[in-house]
Amino acid sequence: MLNNPDQIILWQYDVIKINATLAFTWAVMALLVGGSFLITRRLSVDAPISRLQNLLEVIVVEVDKQIGELSQQQPERYLPLIGTLFLFIFVSNVLAVVPGFMPPTGSLSTTTALALTVFIAVPIYGIYRVGLWRYLKQYCQPNVFMLPFNIIGELSRTLALAVRLYGNIMSGTVVAGILLSITPLFFPIAMQVLGLLTGTIQAYIFSILAMVYIASATPKSE
């Protein structure tokens, strides 16, 4: 049983290869960017607003609101990263119901990539906001002996972020595969619906955690 889309190689030249993960990622990206482009090229400022524009506005506003509540800061700076994380994971997970589509988030490489992005983004935002020295100083809080633990905490949470998403999505796919071989009728459909729920929740959790990490790395005292 082939559950890892990394292993489906579509094209390879030496170490450079195009696997299903990348292909499906591009599909999701095309869908997101294309949809956004089609909707936002005809934005109307005044009423009446198209339903799709309204949907996008609702998403953006809600993400903004969540960021604002979590960070207690202006959400504009974090919106592209957190919003994109949510949208990418959400669309990938929801598309899992499409037969033949393997969500890129079911690949540990993708989730690792996302977690690493967050791992890099946290200090960038922190340094940008409070400066390098003050940012580094907080790893020595409450005292310098806590430095290794803080670093381990930083790494472990990145690892947890990656594995959590991967585990949830991959497990969903695996469970669906297993159930399909045992009870091919009806039950896998219920599991698919459950998978939609799980995928949505995971997208939300991943985004929220990323924001929490970023917010925790940028002291509010500033």
Next chain:
Amino acid sequence: MAIDWFTVGAQMINFLILIWLLKKFLYRPIVKAMASREQGLVDRLQLVETQMSEAEQLKKQYESSLQQLDSDKDDILTEARQQAETDRTLQLQSLNDELQQEKKRFDQEMHRQQQQLGNVINRVVAEKALQLGGRILSGLADQSLEQQIVEHFLQNLAKLPDDEQSVLQKAISQDDAVTVISRFPLNETQRSKIRDWLDQSAAVSEVVFERDKRLICGITLEAGGRSWEWNIDRYLAELEVELLKPLE
């Protein structure tokens, strides 16, 4: 649980590209549109507030004007009423004055007409009385009255003052003929009485007796271009003068 590090790197790049693309095609336009809408709403709200405040101000102005108008209306009405009352009083006064003047004129005219009428009546009464008196005296005039008249005339001549007596005597003596005029023909006794009296007064050559019916009753002596007479007409004329004097 194998991690393909090439895929990891590629996915990171993909994700960054996705962030950039979504920022360009999704977040920025949507945020911009929402900000524009919000700004538009704020502007519209401000406009509405401005218009509301303007409307409120206009309403206040209007109400104030209305109150002013009401007040003015009352003032104007009061003033007009006062003016009308004053005019009415003045007109009434003027009419009253005019009426009084008219009444005065009417009274004067009335008085004048009454006076005229009184005058006319008095005149007519006097004339009628005189005529009646004359007529009565004419009716009464006869020979015996004539006799008395002659005697009365002769007594009057005798009672004339001295200077008049001398004038009479001179006139009788100078003239050739003395004329005695009466209404009724004098009888011989009367004529001789007159002739005797004349002879006693002065030497008279001739006495001529004549008649004149215009005399109501009376007698006239003419001599030397002068005349002496006793005539009821004279008394009547004096009475007429006396009667009509107050009416002139």
